[in-house]
Amino acid sequence: MANLKQIAAELSLSVTTVSRALKDGPEVHASTVARVKEVAKRVGYVPNHYGRALKTGQTLTLTAVLPMETRDYLSDLAKLPLIEGMTLAARQAGYSLSIYSTTPDDDPVESVQRLLQARSADGLIITRMVSSDPRVKLLLDQHVPFVAFGRTDLDIAYPYVDIDNEQIAYDATQRLMDKGCRRIALQLLVQKDQASAMRLAGYGRAMAEAGIPIDQSLIGDGTFTMESSAAWFERLLASADPPTGLACANELGLLGALHALGRRGLAPGRDIHIVTRDNTRLARFLPAKIGVHSVDMADVGHKLIEVLEGRIANPLGPVARVLLQGRFDPAE
Amino acid sequence: MANLKQIAAELSLSVTTVSRALKDGPEVHASTVARVKEVAKRVGYVPNHYGRALKTGQTLTLTAVLPMETRDYLSDLAKLPLIEGMTLAARQAGYSLSIYSTTPDDDPVESVQRLLQARSADGLIITRMVSSDPRVKLLLDQHVPFVAFGRTDLDIAYPYVDIDNEQIAYDATQRLMDKGCRRIALQLLVQKDQASAMRLAGYGRAMAEAGIPIDQSLIGDGTFTMESSAAWFERLLASADPPTGLACANELGLLGALHALGRRGLAPGRDIHIVTRDNTRLARFLPAKIGVHSVDMADVGHKLIEVLEGRIANPLGPVARVLLQGRFDPAE
DNA sequence: CACGATAATCGTAACGTTACGATTGAAAAA
DNA sequence: TTTTTCAATCGTAACGTTACGATTATCGTG
Numbered sequence: 257m258a259n260l261k262q263i264a265a266e267l268s269l270s271v272t273t274v275s276r277a278l279k280d281g282p283e284v285h286a287s288t289v290a291r292v293k294e295v296a297k298r299v300g301y302v303p304n305h306y307g308r309a310l311k312t313g314q315t316l317t318l319t320a321v322l323p324m325e326t327r328d329y330l331s332d333l334a335k336l337p338l339i340e341g342m343t344l345a346a347r348q349a350g351y352s353l354s355i356y357s358t359t360p361d362d363d364p365v366e367s368v369q370r371l372l373q374a375r376s377a378d379g380l381i382i383t384r385m386v387s388s389d390p391r392v393k394l395l396l397d398q399h400v401p402f403v404a405f406g407r408t409d410l411d412i413a414y415p416y417v418d419i420d421n422e423q424i425a426y427d428a429t430q431r432l433m434d435k436g437c438r439r440i441a442l443q444l445l446v447q448k449d450q451a452s453a454m455r456l457a458g459y460g461r462a463m464a465e466a467g468i469p470i471d472q473s474l475i476g477d478g479t480f481t482m483e484s485s486a487a488w489f490e491r492l493l494a495s496a497d498p499p500t501g502l503a504c505a506n507e508l509g510l511l512g513a514l515h516a517l518g519r520r521g522l523a524p525g526r527d528i529h530i531v532t533r534d535n536t537r538l539a540r541f542l543p544a545k546i547g548v549h550s551v552d553m554a555d556v557g558h559k560l561i562e563v564l565e566g567r568i569a570n571p572l573g574p575v576a577r578v579l580l581q582g583r584f585d586p587a588e
Numbered sequence: 589m590a591n592l593k594q595i596a597a598e599l600s601l602s603v604t605t606v607s608r609a610l611k612d613g614p615e616v617h618a619s620t621v622a623r624v625k626e627v628a629k630r631v632g633y634v635p636n637h638y639g640r641a642l643k644t645g646q647t648l649t650l651t652a653v654l655p656m657e658t659r660d661y662l663s664d665l666a667k668l669p670l671i672e673g674m675t676l677a678a679r680q681a682g683y684s685l686s687i688y689s690t691t692p693d694d695d696p697v698e699s700v701q702r703l704l705q706a707r708s709a710d711g712l713i714i715t716r717m718v719s720s721d722p723r724v725k726l727l728l729d730q731h732v733p734f735v736a737f738g739r740t741d742l743d744i745a746y747p748y749v750d751i752d753n754e755q756i757a758y759d760a761t762q763r764l765m766d767k768g769c770r771r772i773a774l775q776l777l778v779q780k781d782q783a784s785a786m787r788l789a790g791y792g793r794a795m796a797e798a799g800i801p802i803d804q805s806l807i808g809d810g811t812f813t814m815e816s817s818a819a820w821f822e823r824l825l826a827s828a829d830p831p832t833g834l835a836c837a838n839e840l841g842l843l844g845a846l847h848a849l850g851r852r853g854l855a856p857g858r859d860i861h862i863v864t865r866d867n868t869r870l871a872r873f874l875p876a877k878i879g880v881h882s883v884d885m886a887d888v889g890h891k892l893i894e895v896l897e898g899r900i901a902n903p904l905g906p907v908a909r910v911l912l913q914g915r916f917d918p919a920e
Numbered sequence: 921c922a923c924g925a926t927a928a929t930c931g932t933a934a935c936g937t938t939a940c941g942a943t944t945g946a947a948a949a950a
Numbered sequence: 951t952t953t954t955t956c957a958a959t960c961g962t963a964a965c966g967t968t969a970c971g972a973t974t975a976t977c978g979t980g
Contacts, residue, residue, distance in 0.1 A: 257705075257707075258705075259935095259936060259937085260936070260937070260938095261936080269959080269960090270959065270960045270961075271936090271937085271938095271960090271961095272938080272939090272959075272960060272961075272962095273958085273959055273960075275936095275937070275938060276938090276959095283957075283958065283959080284958070284959080285957080285958060285959090288958080288959085300705055302702070302705040302706050302707075303936085303937080304642075304707065304935090304936050304937070305638075305706060305708045306637075306638045306641040306642045306647070306708070306935085306936075306937090307642055307935070307936030307937040307938090307965090308936075308937055308938080309638040309937090309965090310636075310638045310639055310642055310935090310936080310937070310964090310965045310966065310967090311936080311937045311938050311939085311964075311965050312937080312938065312939095312965085313965080315638070317686070319684075322675075324672040324675065324676055326668075326669050326672050326673075326886055329669065329867070329868050329869045329882070329884070329885075329886075330665075330668075330669070330868045330869075330870065331668060331669070331672065333662075333665065333668070335668060336658075336662075336663060336665070336667060336668045336671075337658050337661065337662070337663070339668075339671065339687070340656040340658050340663065340689060341658075343654075343656065343687050343688070343689035344656055344689050344691065347688070347689060352651075352686050352688065352708070353686065353687055354649070354684050354685065354686045354687075355671070355675050355685055355686075355687055356675070356679070356684065357672065357675035357676050357679060359676065370634075373589075373590075373632055373634040374634050374637060375589075375634075375636065376637045376638070376684070482870070482872075482873045486873065511870065511873045511874070512873060514873070514875070515873040515874075515875070518875040535661070536661050536662045537661045537662075538662065538814070538843065540814075541814045541818065541843045541844060541846070541847040542843070542847075543846070543847070543850040543875070550661070552661070554658055591965095591966060591967090592966070592967070592968095593966080601929080601930090602929065602930045602931075603930095603931095603966090603967085603968095604929080604930060604931075604932095604968080604969090605928085605929055605930070607966095607967070607968060608929095608968090611968095615927080615928065615929080616928075616929080617927080617928060617929085620928080620929085635966085635967080636965090636966050636967070638965085638966075638967090639935090639965070639966030639967040639968090640966075640967055640968080641935090641967090642934090642935045642936065642937090642965090642966080642967070643934075643935050643966080643967045643968050643969085644935085644967080644968070644969095645935080
């Protein structure tokens with residue numbers, strides 16, 4: 257309600273002077289600045305986003321493009337601390353965060369194009385990178401500040417924050433081999449996802465170093481829900497040569513696998529060894545011996561905003577590339 | 589980039605006519621409308637939010653105020669499908685959804701006031717209602733469209749979507765009594781939260797009907813994390829007269845309690861009976877016999893947006909009040 | 921043939937803000 | 951005294967949009 261014009265009228269000043277006073281313009285007398293600020297505070301003046309955005313192009317809004325894939329009542333739990341981290345960091349930086357959800361039916365490139373045309377955000381956060389992701393080139397071409405959660409195999413430099421999924425999968429596989437496992441099952445999430453590709457690469461590297469040939473039947477993808485994970489692992493357990501080790505993709509994959517194990521009376525740590533990704537560190541409370549790789553997703557959210565902020569402030573500066581390592585907690 | 593002025597110049601029309609043509613104004617000739625739309629499509633015209641918002645006051649943005657309380661790497665899992673439901677519904681309705689996170693340090697009323705002053709949303713979604721929540725009066729006074737997730741004990745009519753926590757807790761308590769339990773422990777979330785108050789009321793009603801006096805030591809609140817839930821329940825189990833039944837507040841509370849049970853070698857369904865709230869229906873995959881009350885949180889998100897939309901469209905219409913029942917799935 | 925009615929289009933102003941150049945007044949320099 | 955300089959403030963225009971009243975041109979009617 258309160259705007260510059262009202263404050264100006266009350267003090268018999270011009271709108272221009274009030275505007276400058278509120279941002280401590282050096283051309284305004286110190287006493288005037290004080291008077292203006294006092295009135296502004298009294299009437300509860302808050303600058304109008306839309307007026308300012310129209311004039312300056314600065315929207316003070318960031319948009320995060322997130323895939324919404326709730327299936328079977330749940331989606332990847334890590335997304336919650338990620339969102340929390342992003343919203344808090346954005347707020348601290350003076351931005352508001354808008355969440356743009358995409359369904360599996362949406363074309364990711366089209367979604368980004370629509371957001372670009374609307375020009376209603378100062379920067380974009382894109383997630384769920386795929387191989388040679390076309391969105392990167394699109395955003396670079398348009399000179400729109402953005403940051404990616406995840407990397408893609410392009411030889412262009414662009415800002416990202418990523419988790420070293422290759423190293424984590426490598427480490428997980430090695431730890432399972434240390435326990436004596438040779439038939440190690442690997443759980444992936446979405447197949448075309450770059451994160452899954454990296455996990456597969458890390459797994460492959462560890463297996464190759466140990467001289468164990470890769471059995472494709474031990475690699476499962478698309479196991480996003482607990483249900484499908486349970487069904488997949490149950491099939492593996494029922495096979496002629498069942499796995500002795502398992503690297504899970506996340507909490508839900510783990511719960512599904514544990515369910516399958518429980519129905520056969522098998523226990524992790526005794527009959528089979530499990531190492532899982534568990535960003536929420538939920539596995540600690542499960543009655544099972546499981547090694548855990550975790551990454552602080554709220555921190556990932558913070559870092560994403562931080563990088564994007566830097567990108568907006570200095571679009572031509574060096575691109576930040578952040579690679580986070582997982583932390584391992586052994587089975588108790 | 590593309591705006592009305594450019595389209596107007598290309599067709600030698602006035603900006604006014606172009607603006608009207610794009611919204612099928614009856615004053616514009618049909619053939620002109622067609623020509624304008626064709627050019628608009630070709631140049632990829634998307635109306636500028638900020639210009640329109642400035643002129644009309646319509647921002648096409650909704651803001652959800654969510655408490656961010658990630659502790660111990662997790663916060664209430666139900667929030668994720670809630671966010672997913674809201675963002676998708678908002679997008680379908682042509683709105684973008686902005687998430688405003690509040691920390692436990694923030695004063696909820698102040699947060700709402702700041703959002704009101706900014707006037708950068710057409711409507712607000714508030715959550716985590718407390719007893720005689722002051723935000724309701726504030727928002728009603730300011731005539732800002734809003735919807736609450738949860739009710740509060742005020743005798744003013746205001747729009748809300750809520751879950752019948754009283755009935756669910758009543759039902760849970762009764763089901764535990766049906767199993768023969770008389771010493772029933774009750775897990776609450778945040779104490780001053782209205783949802784917890786309703787749970788307590790439902791529990792009290794069931795106990796009163798059965799003629800069982802309430803033992804305050806069996807009622808725990810503030811058990812938001814798995815860790816604190818485990819510690820709380822462990823204390824109860826170690827007491828002289830331990831509980832034989834437990835009504836959990838959510839998935840995390842359940843996992844904590846199960847952890848405590850596991851350490852004493854006790855099993856749900858045998859030594860103790862458990863009924864839990866589990867909106868994500870995660871308990872199905874736990875190796876324990878547990879009765880479950882669930883509510884489709886994505887649907888709650890949809891309903892919230894729907895109610896808010898109606899409120900914006902017709903601020904003086906009747907206030908929608910939606911009360912959702914839980915669904916019960918017995919222990920297998 | 922002049923007149924009012926109607927259809928189609930146009931021009932102006934305004935929403936709240938800021939950039940930029942213009943204007944005022946007073947003190948310092950000539 | 952006149953000129954110069956500088957600090958402080960003001961006015962105008964513009965960002966993209968829409969509301970509202972004004973302006974044309976075309977037609978049917980008396």
